[in-house]
Amino acid sequence: MYLLKTEHSFDAAHFLAGYEGKCSNIHGHRWRVVVGIESETLQEDGQCSGMVVDFSQLKKDIKNAIDYFDHSLIVEKNSMKEKTMDALEEEHFRIIQVDFRPTAENLAKYFYDLFAEKGYCVRCVDVYETPNNCASYASC
Ligand SMILES: Nc1nc2c(c(=O)[nH]1)N=C([C@H](O)[C@H](O)COP(=O)(O)OP(=O)(O)OP(=O)(O)O)CN2
Numbered sequence: 001m002y003l004l005k006t007e008h009s010f011d012a013a014h015f016l017a018g019y020e021g022k023c024s025n026i027h028g029h030r031w032r033v034v035v036g037i038e039s040e041t042l043q044e045d046g047q048c049s050g051m052v053v054d055f056s057q058l059k060k061d062i063k064n065a066i067d068y069f070d071h072s073l074i075v076e077k078n079s080m081k082e083k084t085m086d087a088l089e090e091e092h093f094r095i096i097q098v099d100f101r102p103t104a105e106n107l108a109k110y111f112y113d114l115f116a117e118k119g120y121c122v123r124c125v126d127v128y129e130t131p132n133n134c135a136s137y138a139s140c
């Protein structure tokens with residue numbers, strides 16, 4: 001089995017609603033996302049001969065998907081008062097609402113599903129919240 005890995009990072013703020021501790025405050029991370037793509041075979045012809053997929057294409061697709069979150073505030077839906085959301089939007093802050101609590105685990109699964117939907121055979125996605133804290137979502 002071949003396994004390709006590439007990574008991209010983005011800067012974003014979040015908070016964990018209902019968390020008892022400092023992470024209930026809005027704070028930022030440089031989120032590092034490492035994506036692993038697997039394949040039993042390599043392409044046989046042309047430009048991509050001997051490759052699972054061209055790294056430059058893979059990196060482009062990953063960057064495009066991940067940069068959507070860059071310099072945003074990631075907010076779990078319904079975890080802020082409506083008037084707070086309205087005020088933030090009125091200030092034109094980049095708010096991205098998600099259906100899940102924005103933990104490293106949930107973001108790892110979110111990116112896994114996103115790249116799988118794009119047609120990649122995803123083996124694992126690692127999301128580093130800090131250099132020492134990483135959550136992964138992987139196929140068995
Ligand atoms: N399993 C998880 N635990 C925690 C998550 C998470 O996504 N998954 N997230 C947080 C917070 O977002 C927090 O930012 C990270 O917590 P912490 O390790 O406390 O952060 P620091 O590295 O800044 O810790 P220091 O030791 O104070 O430097 C919490 N838990």
Ligand SMILES: [Zn+2]
Binds near residue numbers: 029129
């Ligand atoms: Zn955090």
